[in-house]
Amino acid sequence: MNEQTFIRIEHLTKAFGKTVAADDLSLTVDKGSFTTLLGPSGCGKTTALRLIAGFAQPDKGQIYIGEQLINDVPPHRREVAMVFQSYALFPHLNVFNNIAYGLKLRKVSRSKRKERVEEVLKLVELQGMEDRQISQLSGGQQQRVALSRALAISPKVLLMDEPLSNLDAKLRVSVRNQIRAIQQRLGITTIYVTHDQEEAFSLSDRIAIMRDGRLQQIGTSWEIYHNPRNQFVADFMGMTNFVKAKIETVGKESVVLNTPGGRLAMFREKDLEFSIGQDILVTIRSEGIEVNKHTPVSRADNTLKGEVKQYSYTGKTVKYWVNVGEGMTLITEHPDPKEILTGKVYLTFDKSCICPIPIK
Amino acid sequence: MIMFGKPGSIRAIKHSFFITPLSTLAALCLGYIFAYAQNYTNIPGKRIFKVLALLPMLAPPFIVALSWILLFGPHGLITGGLLGVRWGILGWKGLWMVQSVAFFPYAYLIIDGVLQRVDSNLEFAAKNLGASGLHTFWTVTLPLSSPGLVNAAILVAIYVFADFGNPLLIAGGWSVLPTAIYRQVIGYYDLEGAAVLCTLLLVPTLILFLTARKILGGSSYVTVTGRETQSEKPLVGGITKWLLFGFCAFLSLLIVLVYGSLVVGAFTQTWGIDWSFTLKHWSVLTGSSGLSNSLLLALLAGLGASFFSLFACYFIYKQKFLGKRFWDFVVLLPAAIPGIFVGIGFLLAFSTPPFALTGGLVIIVLGLLVWNIPITYQTNIAALEQIGPELEEAALNLGASHVRAFGNVIVPLLRIPFLHGFAMGFMRAVTNLSIVIFLISPGQTTATVQILALVRYAELGEAAALAVALFATAILVVVSISFFTEKGIVAFVRGR
Numbered sequence: 001m002n003e004q005t006f007i008r009i010e011h012l013t014k015a016f017g018k019t020v021a022a023d024d025l026s027l028t029v030d031k032g033s034f035t036t037l038l039g040p041s042g043c044g045k046t047t048a049l050r051l052i053a054g055f056a057q058p059d060k061g062q063i064y065i066g067e068q069l070i071n072d073v074p075p076h077r078r079e080v081a082m083v084f085q086s087y088a089l090f091p092h093l094n095v096f097n098n099i100a101y102g103l104k105l106r107k108v109s110r111s112k113r114k115e116r117v118e119e120v121l122k123l124v125e126l127q128g129m130e131d132r133q134i135s136q137l138s139g140g141q142q143q144r145v146a147l148s149r150a151l152a153i154s155p156k157v158l159l160m161d162e163p164l165s166n167l168d169a170k171l172r173v174s175v176r177n178q179i180r181a182i183q184q185r186l187g188i189t190t191i192y193v194t195h196d197q198e199e200a201f202s203l204s205d206r207i208a209i210m211r212d213g214r215l216q217q218i219g220t221s222w223e224i225y226h227n228p229r230n231q232f233v234a235d236f237m238g239m240t241n242f243v244k245a246k247i248e249t250v251g252k253e254s255v256v257l258n259t260p261g262g263r264l265a266m267f268r269e270k271d272l273e274f275s276i277g278q279d280i281l282v283t284i285r286s287e288g289i290e291v292n293k294h295t296p297v298s299r300a301d302n303t304l305k306g307e308v309k310q311y312s313y314t315g316k317t318v319k320y321w322v323n324v325g326e327g328m329t330l331i332t333e334h335p336d337p338k339e340i341l342t343g344k345v346y347l348t349f350d351k352s353c354i355c356p357i358p359i360k
Numbered sequence: 361m362i363m364f365g366k367p368g369s370i371r372a373i374k375h376s377f378f379i380t381p382l383s384t385l386a387a388l389c390l391g392y393i394f395a396y397a398q399n400y401t402n403i404p405g406k407r408i409f410k411v412l413a414l415l416p417m418l419a420p421p422f423i424v425a426l427s428w429i430l431l432f433g434p435h436g437l438i439t440g441g442l443l444g445v446r447w448g449i450l451g452w453k454g455l456w457m458v459q460s461v462a463f464f465p466y467a468y469l470i471i472d473g474v475l476q477r478v479d480s481n482l483e484f485a486a487k488n489l490g491a492s493g494l495h496t497f498w499t500v501t502l503p504l505s506s507p508g509l510v511n512a513a514i515l516v517a518i519y520v521f522a523d524f525g526n527p528l529l530i531a532g533g534w535s536v537l538p539t540a541i542y543r544q545v546i547g548y549y550d551l552e553g554a555a556v557l558c559t560l561l562l563v564p565t566l567i568l569f570l571t572a573r574k575i576l577g578g579s580s581y582v583t584v585t586g587r588e589t590q591s592e593k594p595l596v597g598g599i600t601k602w603l604l605f606g607f608c609a610f611l612s613l614l615i616v617l618v619y620g621s622l623v624v625g626a627f628t629q630t631w632g633i634d635w636s637f638t639l640k641h642w643s644v645l646t647g648s649s650g651l652s653n654s655l656l657l658a659l660l661a662g663l664g665a666s667f668f669s670l671f672a673c674y675f676i677y678k679q680k681f682l683g684k685r686f687w688d689f690v691v692l693l694p695a696a697i698p699g700i701f702v703g704i705g706f707l708l709a710f711s712t713p714p715f716a717l718t719g720g721l722v723i724i725v726l727g728l729l730v731w732n733i734p735i736t737y738q739t740n741i742a743a744l745e746q747i748g749p750e751l752e753e754a755a756l757n758l759g760a761s762h763v764r765a766f767g768n769v770i771v772p773l774l775r776i777p778f779l780h781g782f783a784m785g786f787m788r789a790v791t792n793l794s795i796v797i798f799l800i801s802p803g804q805t806t807a808t809v810q811i812l813a814l815v816r817y818a819e820l821g822e823a824a825a826l827a828v829a830l831f832a833t834a835i836l837v838v839v840s841i842s843f844f845t846e847k848g849i850v851a852f853v854r855g856r
Contacts, residue, residue: 054487055594075484077490081488084484088479089482101491
């Protein structure tokens with residue numbers, strides 16, 4: 001915890017009947033940062049967001065914003081504006097009145113209201129749309145009106161619940177870039193919820209991976225991708241190559257593993273303990289596997305022989321399923337392939353792409 | 361046009377246009393508050409409240425009037441007994457209260473459905489932006505539920521405007537249009553005059569009905585945006601919650617009192633004077649064939665309407681473009697027509713040869729049948745639209761003829777809506793007064809007509825006993841049918 005900490009969640013627990021939606025959740029969010037709760041559906045990320053917004057009361061735990069404990073503050077006094085997945089725009093009000101809703105409540109004068117509405121509409125590039133009815137807007141436009149409605153009241157925190165999931169793929173990318181730009185410009189502390197790994201990576205300062213209400217790992221996108229703490233996180237990051245190995249030797253810089261396909265060397269991780277004979281689970285990022293017809297002369301030490309079981313050519317790349325040993329089939333991709341390899345091949349491994357997963 | 365010369369009828373018309381908005385408004389308020397309490401709080405006893413609120417729908421509406429007399433009449437339990445006053449709450453004030461209680465369940469049902477469909481995310485969003493509970497209600501919940509509110513208002517208004525039994529029992533000299541019509545027929549034997557007044561009754565109800573249809577097709581504030589809505593709603597707490605609880609409890613208590621007093625009255629020697637227990641009033645059941653007639657007529661009318669609707673539904677549904685809307689409208693039209701109009705209409709149409717049917721039970725069955733067609737039709741058509749044309753097409757594709765496809769595929773799927781329609785039709789027929797009273801002939805009677813006569817002769821104990829028997833039978837039938845459909849009773853009554 002440091003001076004920068006703005007939101008503190010401590011031991012948050014919430015159950016709905018038998019389902020535990022939040023299980024002893026604790027994390028901190030720095031002021032002005034963009035933090036994403038990432039996980040599959042049902043992992044509790046939306047529940048956590050709604051607890052922060054005050055739409056539900058936690059069974060246990062505390063939520064602090066600033067230094068204030070907000071557990072007992074009713075939702076309409078929390079100043080944590082939310083952008084809903086379904087946008088939740090008031091259908092009986094036009095764009096102007098939707099955005100001005102919060103301002104009216106705060107007794108902002110008519111002229112200041114007009115000013116502010118125009119200001120936020122400009123921010124999301126929807127100037128001039130004040131008089132439109134909600135039903136006349138496209139999905140992307142509705143999304144931006146929902147965002148501007150939340151921003152209009154200058155909240156302390158911005159909460160976003162999968163705001164892009166109803167948009168088509170192309171729109172998603174452009175809108176999310178806009179969101180990131182606005183957030184950085186305004187410096188507003190933001191908590192974002194999504195199940196899309198790519199989205200989380202492109203937007204966030206920090207990512208909290210959740211599963212079944214529990215926090216799995218929290219860190220920057222770089223940290224999580226290169227050092228997944230467990231198999232779930234690695235799997236969620238899209239990693240597919242999981243290998244059970246035995247530690248053969250432990251050196252100063254590297255560790256040599258005995259895998260069903262042969263010996264592989266990986267970098268020694270500083271904060272993990274390794275002992276000879278220890279069973280270990282590693283993930284091998286497919287970017288670090290090179291596939292060749294013959295043994296490459298240089299990195300012969302981290303090479304295994306294997307056989308192509310299946311391939312999938314997409315034009316841009318060819319994906320190989322290569323079997324290198326008993327029960328050990330690795331997936332690797334070869335971008336811009338000059339040819340498609342079959343039969344016996346050699347896989348060369350980049351040491352830095354082999355990652356140990358602490359077995360909990 | 362001699363009609364309008366008689367000051368009585370003009371007065372009756374004025375009274376009708378006076379009491380209708382009054383009772384409708386009251387019923388709407390009661391229904392809305394009740395529905396709001398159900399959906400936006402977690403007060404205890406919600407399930408009991410829900411069942412009690414729907415109770416008035418199972419009995420003939422004028423039962424409330426009967427109980428009212430027992431409770432608030434000159435010898436009423438509350439007025440005479442508890443408060444020790446000599447007068448009773450009758451006349452238009454009594455009618456107002458009676459109609460509010462008798463018809464609020466209809467408002468409650470519709471508004472309850474509407475409130476459930478209001479996207480709770482919008483209410484959460486309002487709170488998120490800073491709106492307190494009350495402000496959220498005024499600026500979001502109420503506006504969004506207003507189309508449904510209008511719908512409920514129109515439905516209740518139609519019921520109130522055409523209400524016949526309650527004014528007859530309670531309002532006495534303060535006549536409204538339906539009772540004026542009754543007097544024309546029964547008192548003055550003036551069928552033509554009655555027919556004229558009936559038309560006056562019909563026009564406003566038709567207008568209301570058409571307006572409702574137009575609105576239903578128009579704007580309904582269904583969610584404009586994105587995906588599924590959260591099923592939970594923001595709950596109200598604190599004092600408001602308990603005020604709402606108190607309200608529901610009070611209203612429920614009133615309903616219990618209304619129906620409870622009937623049961624008590626059925627077993628009491630002389631209401632208000634001699635409270636000793638007795639079974640003598642129950643002889644009324646064996647004395648005449650009123651109850652068994654009612655059951656038989658309702659059975660026939662219910663079945664007839666259901667089967668007719670089943671086939672009508674199928675053919676109209678198949679029409680697709682040409683004529684579909686027209687036939688749809690024609691079949692649903694009787695819903696706009698007050699029972700009294702159907703009664704008089706049938707009387708006029710079938711009293712002379714070659715269509716002379718009066719004097720038998722057939723005409724009553726026909727009258728009730730036609731009156732029930734819209735209800736049974738609606739349940740079936742809604743189900744058919746849900747089923748969609750593809751199932752039948754699949755059957756045809758596999759080799760079944762149209763008839764086979766209908767019998768093997770459509771009919772089994774329509775089993776539940778059919779039963780539902782029948783149950784509703786049966787209930788309406790068995791509790792009907794406004795049609796049967798004009799179509800019965802000397803020597804026959806139905807339970808409802810009998811109850812009316814008993815009240816007129818101040819045989820309150822027997823009236824109560826018969827009413828309880830009628831009510832109990834209706835519930836029994838509905839409950840047993842609901843077992844066949846494997847849904848709860850409440851769900852069954854609500855039409856799901």
